[in-house]
Amino acid sequence: MSVLVTGAGSGIGKAAAHLLAERDFKVAVTDLDEEAAQRVAAELDSFSTVLNVTSRQSIREAMDEAEAAIGPLDGLVANAGVSSFVSFLDMPDADWHLMLDVNTTGVFYCGQEFARRLVAANRQGSIVNVASMAAKQGRIPWLSHYVASKFAVVGLTQSMAFELAPHGIRVNSVCPGYVTTSMQRRELVWEGKLRGMTPEEVFELYVKDTPLGRIETAEDVARAIVFLLGPDSSFITGEALAVNGGAFMD
């Protein structure tokens, strides 16, 4: 399979790109941060390009370049995402719109551009959207905008799965928990300030909140992404797979 990964310059996207390459998938490493994408692609001896998930033009150009480099795409990992911590009452419009633009509209744009290519060429394929445990549970402080953006990803995943099934395109999402990435390192500082705790103390809260008793790694999520993308999950579509060590069990 030839797979394009968004937000692959860091964290979960980077781990997914690494595992896909290890398992002999052809990988297009893309990110808003072009240098980060180039660094990851160099580690994998793979192709990279800049892709901003909020711009259709950027997505189309990146998909054209990726197909010229690694062949027709039949896999998409819509992973790029952002976060911030703000109370609902203080939520600035800018934070709200950034969450929805990147985390939700980005998944819509990338999925639609990808699926249109496959349907036009009569090719089958698979999409994995990266949601969050905050896509299933709103009882989390300071994240109403993020929760809304990720609940939307799970709903969109189901609707895409339903409409794209007749075209042989599967669509699933993963819902990670407390994953150690640069996003989490930023969040530990923000949440620490809001709770009057050190980042290390917040980290311990995350571990305590995880029944399996350790912080989640990007590789934990990457294994689920690769499973849902590839042939081992060939009869699974519309699923939102929790990958969180039991945190926020529903």
Ligand SMILES: NC(=O)c1ccc[n+]([C@@H]2O[C@H](COP(=O)([O-])OP(=O)(O)OC[C@H]3O[C@@H](n4cnc5c(N)ncnc54)[C@H](O)[C@@H]3O)[C@@H](O)[C@H]2O)c1
């Ligand atoms: N870290 C966690 O605990 C956690 C938990 C649940 C879900 N997630 C989700 O996992 C995904 C990856 O997060 P991460 O923790 O690896 O974060 P990260 O910050 O390490 O990586 C995110 C990447 O997305 C890129 N990006 C940001 N805006 C972009 C845009 N407009 N277009 C393209 N790329 C863009 C960034 O440059 C960065 O390389 C996100 O969707 C996030 O919401 C993370």
